[in-house]
Amino acid sequence: MLQCYDCGKTYPEEKALWQCDCGSYLLYTTPELKLNKEKIQKGPFSLWRYQEVLPVSEEYRVTMGEGLTPLLPVTYEGREVFLKLDFLQPTGSYKDRGTSVLISKLKEWGVNRVAEDSSGNAGASMAAYCARAGIECEIFVPAYTSAGKLVQIQYYGADMVKVPGTREDTTLAAIRRAEEVFYASHNWSPYFIEGTKTLAFECWEQLEWQAPDAVIVPAGNGSLVLGLYKGFTELKEMGYINRLPRIIAVQAANCSPVYRAFHQGLDVVPAVKKQPTLAEGIASAAPVKGAYILEAIRESDGTVVIVQEEEIKRALLELGRLGVFVEPTSATVWAAWRALRQQEEWTAGQKIILELTGSGLKATDKLQELT
Numbered sequence: 001m002l003q004c005y006d007c008g009k010t011y012p013e014e015k016a017l018w019q020c021d022c023g024s025y026l027l028y029t030t031p032e033l034k035l036n037k038e039k040i041q042k043g044p045f046s047l048w049r050y051q052e053v054l055p056v057s058e059e060y061r062v063t064m065g066e067g068l069t070p071l072l073p074v075t076y077e078g079r080e081v082f083l084k085l086d087f088l089q090p091t092g093s094y095k096d097r098g099t100s101v102l103i104s105k106l107k108e109w110g111v112n113r114v115a116e117d118s119s120g121n122a123g124a125s126m127a128a129y130c131a132r133a134g135i136e137c138e139i140f141v142p143a144y145t146s147a148g149k150l151v152q153i154q155y156y157g158a159d160m161v162k163v164p165g166t167r168e169d170t171t172l173a174a175i176r177r178a179e180e181v182f183y184a185s186h187n188w189s190p191y192f193i194e195g196t197k198t199l200a201f202e203c204w205e206q207l208e209w210q211a212p213d214a215v216i217v218p219a220g221n222g223s224l225v226l227g228l229y230k231g232f233t234e235l236k237e238m239g240y241i242n243r244l245p246r247i248i249a250v251q252a253a254n255c256s257p258v259y260r261a262f263h264q265g266l267d268v269v270p271a272v273k274k275q276p277t278l279a280e281g282i283a284s285a286a287p288v289k290g291a292y293i294l295e296a297i298r299e300s301d302g303t304v305v306i307v308q309e310e311e312i313k314r315a316l317l318e319l320g321r322l323g324v325f326v327e328p329t330s331a332t333v334w335a336a337w338r339a340l341r342q343q344e345e346w347t348a349g350q351k352i353i354l355e356l357t358g359s360g361l362k363a364t365d366k367l368q369e370l371t
């Protein structure tokens with residue numbers, strides 16, 4: 001079942017939808033919460049091992065082995081922390097978790113042409129999975145996007161539509177196109193979060209069936225925050241864990257609407273005016289699911305922190321020296337952990353996971369300028 005976050009209206013799963021009639025966003029309710037550890041371990045070596053709580057049946061699965069990325073313990077200045085190398089996915093970012101599940105659902109619905117707006121990792125991931133699924137794919141990108149960023153999408157064979165104006169104009173153009181083709185937006189679809197929730201299951205499995213104490217994640221439109229919240233909540237409801245790990249969301253100081261709303265005690269996230277940031281992947285001035293993101297962070301006893309551009313640069317270099325090459329957006333979590341370590345009462349035994357979302361190979365131009 002799908003249910004609107006705002007008005008509560010429900011819709012059957014058989015209907016191809018990305019939005020409620022009232023204009024708000026929909027959430028998916030898992031019909032039966034059961035996960036069997038043995039079945040998981042006997043399942044495929046991908047996120048589809050959690051099939052029992054995923055919203056698409058096996059016959060429609062569109063998969064390239066996404067998920068099951070390494071959880072690497074590292075010791076830095078005497079402290080242990082776990083790095084989730086989630087950029088080691090088929091298209092080089094964590095987005096493949098959400099896209100695999102979303103595109104599988106579209107296949108089940110018999111959708112054969114989609115539109116999406118993104119010049120970055122979501123566009124690349126969508127284009128790749130559409131190629132696998134035989135679905136025609138139109139990716140709307142801002143006209144100012146550099147050619148280097150578009151080349152991966154082009155190789156996957158998507159139709160590229162360049163839109164003059166701002167990033168928001170690009171979204172509007174894609175939504176207008178949605179009158180004719182299905183709008184497969186990763187920011188709107190309830191199914192994308194059904195994919196990202198597997199991050200929670202995986203961390204739990206990799207920690208030998210235990211929840212971590214906290215997960216630090218970058219947050220733009222919040223698909224990781226929400227995926228972790230949904231996944232860990234389901235584990236709690238099944239009795240596998242006693243409490244939710246703290247979800248610590250990281251934003252760039254130059255674009256931090258969730259940070260502001262959270263610390264002002266608001267229930268919705270008002271749009272902000274953004275300044276340029278290295279952390280392009282989280283530069284969302286008006287996240288679609290703002291209220292739900294705030295709920296997730298509060299319910300998990302988490303918080304939102306911001307990092308400065310200089311801290312992002314330093315974090316990139318420090319991670320590099322540990323053998324980990326990520327894009328600037330991903331380095332924000334390392335910067336956040338460095339700062340939080342001083343304040344938080346994180347004792348030696350605490351298990352803290354840093355979610356590393358995108359490969360450095362995605363941003364070599366930009367990273368080269370920084371060295």
Ligand SMILES: *Cc1c(COP(=O)(O)O)cnc(C)c1O
Binds near residue numbers: 120281
């Ligand atoms: C998309 C993306 C994010 C942020 O995801 P949201 O769902 O917008 O919060 C973080 N890091 C990378 C590398 C991304 O591509």
Ligand SMILES: [Zn+2]
Binds near residue numbers: 004009020
């Ligand atoms: Zn509604």
